[in-house]
Amino acid sequence: MSNLSRQVSNSLNLSTSPNLSFHSPPTSFRQPPSFQSSASYSAGVAAIAKQLKPFDTKDVKVLLLENVNQAGVNILKEQGYQVEAIKSSLPEDQLIEKIRDVQVIGIRSKTKLTERVLQEAKNLIVIGCFCIGTNQVDLKYAASQGIAVFNSPFSNSRSVAELVIAEVIALARQLADRSMELHNGVWNKVSKGCWEVRGKTLGIVGYGHIGSQLSVLAEAMGMEVIYYDVVTLMGLGTAKQVHSLDDLLDQSDFVTLHVPETADTKNLIGKEQFEKMKNGSYLINNARGKVVDIPALIEAMRSGKIAGAAIDVFPNEPAGNGDYFNNELNNWTKDLQGLKNLILTPHIGGSTEEAQSAIGVEVSNALVKYVNEGSTLGAVNMPEVQLRNLTLDEPNGVRVVFIHKNVPGVLRQVNGVLLNHNIVKQSSDSRGDIAYLMADVSDVKEEEIRNLFQSLEELPSSLRTRMLY
Numbered sequence: 174m175s176n177l178s179r180q181v182s183n184s185l186n187l188s189t190s191p192n193l194s195f196h197s198p199p200t201s202f203r204q205p206p207s208f209q210s211s212a213s214y215s216a217g218v219a220a221i222a223k224q225l226k227p228f229d230t231k232d233v234k235v236l237l238l239e240n241v242n243q244a245g246v247n248i249l250k251e252q253g254y255q256v257e258a259i260k261s262s263l264p265e266d267q268l269i270e271k272i273r274d275v276q277v278i279g280i281r282s283k284t285k286l287t288e289r290v291l292q293e294a295k296n297l298i299v300i301g302c303f304c305i306g307t308n309q310v311d312l313k314y315a316a317s318q319g320i321a322v323f324n325s326p327f328s329n330s331r332s333v334a335e336l337v338i339a340e341v342i343a344l345a346r347q348l349a350d351r352s353m354e355l356h357n358g359v360w361n362k363v364s365k366g367c368w369e370v371r372g373k374t375l376g377i378v379g380y381g382h383i384g385s386q387l388s389v390l391a392e393a394m395g396m397e398v399i400y401y402d403v404v405t406l407m408g409l410g411t412a413k414q415v416h417s418l419d420d421l422l423d424q425s426d427f428v429t430l431h432v433p434e435t436a437d438t439k440n441l442i443g444k445e446q447f448e449k450m451k452n453g454s455y456l457i458n459n460a461r462g463k464v465v466d467i468p469a470l471i472e473a474m475r476s477g478k479i480a481g482a483a484i485d486v487f488p489n490e491p492a493g494n495g496d497y498f499n500n501e502l503n504n505w506t507k508d509l510q511g512l513k514n515l516i517l518t519p520h521i522g523g524s525t526e527e528a529q530s531a532i533g534v535e536v537s538n539a540l541v542k543y544v545n546e547g548s549t550l551g552a553v554n555m556p557e558v559q560l561r562n563l564t565l566d567e568p569n570g571v572r573v574v575f576i577h578k579n580v581p582g583v584l585r586q587v588n589g590v591l592l593n594h595n596i597v598k599q600s601s602d603s604r605g606d607i608a609y610l611m612a613d614v615s616d617v618k619e620e621e622i623r624n625l626f627q628s629l630e631e632l633p634s635s636l637r638t639r640m641l642y
C-alpha cells in the first residue's frame with residue numbers, strides 16, 4: 174500500500190483540497206515507534222508500530238493564529254504539515270477566507286469560531302485551543318460537523334495563580350498607583366489604606382485547576398482561604414468551601430474569580446454582588462471579561478465600597494499587540510482607566526514562557542495524534558476513543574474513523590459495511606448526540622479503501638469518515 178496513489182475529492186475527507194493528487198506517506202515518515210503495543214509484547218513479538226498518516230503530510234494545511242508558541246509550531250512543521258502562523262487574531266471576513274482552506278486551526282482565547290465561521294470551514298477536521306478556555310468555540314456545532322476540539326486544561330494554571338498572588342499584594346499596598354506617581358515625578362509616601370495580606374481572607378470563586386492552586390499559595394502567605402464552587406470539592410490545606418456566593422462575598426477581603434464563561438457566569442459579579450462585599454474589599458478577575466459587570470464595578474470603586482481591583486480580561490479585547498484599548502472596544506474604557514488602585518493587564522494571566530511552551534507542545538501533540546491516528550484523548554467535544562497502534566506486521570491494515578449521530582443501529586450498519594474484512598480491534602463511545610467509532614481492519618486492498626469510505630459516508634448517521642493507513 175506504500176505506493177498507493179489516489180486522486181480523491183475533498184468531500185471524501187480523505188484529502189485536503191478538491192483537486193489534490195497525493196500519495197501514501199513516504200517511508201521517511203515511518204519512524205521508529207515511540208512505543209509498542211502491550212499485545213505485541215505479550216505475544217513475545219516486538220512488533221513495530223505502523224505510523225498512520227491519512228495523507229501525504231505536506232498536504233495537511235494548518236492555520237495558527239494569536240502567536241502560538243514556537244515549540245507548538247515546530248511540532249506541526251516536523252510532521253511535514255504546511256503551517257501558516259499569524260501573530261494576531263483575524264477579522265471575521267479574513268478568518269472565513271482562510272479557514273475554508275485548512276484541515277487544522279490553532280487559536281487562543283480571542284478568535285471566535287462561531288457556527289457562522291465553522292459553516293465555511295468545509296475542510297476542517299480539528300481545532301486546537303492553545304489555552305484553557307474553549308468558550309470562544311461553538312463546541313456543539315463543531316461536534317455536529319465531526320470537528321474535534323482540543324485545549325490545554327491546566328498548563329497555564331500555575332501562571333494565573335502566581336499572577337493573582339502578585340495582584341493581591343499589589344492591591345493591598347496600592348503598588349500600581351505609587352509606581353505610576355513616581356514615574357510621573359511625584360513622591361507620595363503613604364500607609365493609609367495599605368495592608369499586609371497575612372490574616373486576610375481570600376475568597377475564591379471557582380475552585381478548579383487555578384482556584385485550588387491559588388489556594389495553596391495564598392495559605393503559604395498566611396491568608397485564610399474560602400471558596401465557592403457549584404460542585405462540592407475537597408479543600409486543600411485548611412481552605413473551606415462555603416455554601417453560597419453570598420457567603421463568600423460577605424466574608425472575603427479579596428474576591429478572585431476563576432470560573433469559565435458560561436450562561437450562568439455572565440455578570441456573576443454585578444451591582445447586587447458588590448453591595449454584598451465587605452466595605453474596602455478588593456476584586457480580581459482573571460477569568461473572562463463577561464463574568465463581571467464593569468459599569469457596576471466602576472460605580473462600586475467610585476463610591477469607595479471596593480478599594481481596588483485587578484482586571485485581566487474584558488468583554489471585547491483588541492485583536493493583537495499595538496491595537497488600541499479604548500471606548501470603541503468597550504464604551505466604559507475611559508471611566509475604567511481613570512480609577513485609582515486599579516490594575517489593568519492585557520489578558521496575560523497565562524502568558525509566561527513556561528505556560529506557553531507547555532501549551533504549544535501539549536496541544537500540537539494532541540492535534541498530531543488526532544490527524545494521524547484518530548485519537549480523541551483529551552477532546553472537549555467528542556467522546557474519548559483511542560486504539561493501540563496498528564503494527565507493520567499487519568499488512569494492509571487500515572484504520573477507519575467514523576464520527577456519527579448517536580442513534581440506534583449504527584454499529585450493525587458499520588459492521589455490515591466492513592463485513593468482508595477482519596476487524597482486528599474496534600472501539601466506540603458516545604457523548605451526547607455524537608458518537609465516535611474507530612476500527613482497525615486488516616487486509617484491505619488499495620482499491621477497496623474508496624468503496625469502504627463511500628459506503629460509510631452514505632450511512633444516514635454519518636457525520637464524517639476518515640480512513641488512515
Ligand SMILES: NC(=O)c1ccc[n+]([C@@H]2O[C@H](COP(=O)([O-])OP(=O)(O)OC[C@H]3O[C@@H](n4cnc5c(N)ncnc54)[C@H](O)[C@@H]3O)[C@@H](O)[C@H]2O)c1
Binds near residue numbers: 305330384402437486
Ligand atoms: N486570564 C487568563 O489568561 C486565563 C488563563 C487561564 C484560564 N483563564 C480562565 O479561567 C477559567 C478557570 O480556569 P480553570 O483552569 O481553573 O478551570 P476549571 O474548569 O479547572 O475550574 C473552574 C471551576 O469553576 C467552577 N464553576 C463553574 N461554574 C461556576 C459557577 N457558576 N459558580 C461557581 N463555580 C463555578 C467549576 O465547577 C470548576 O471547579 C477558565 O475557564 C478561563 O476562562 C484565564
Ligand SMILES: O=C(O)[C@H](O)COP(=O)(O)O
Binds near residue numbers: 281304520521
Ligand atoms: O483560556 C486561557 O487559557 C486564558 O484565557 C489564556 O488565553 P490566551 O492564550 O489567549 O492568553
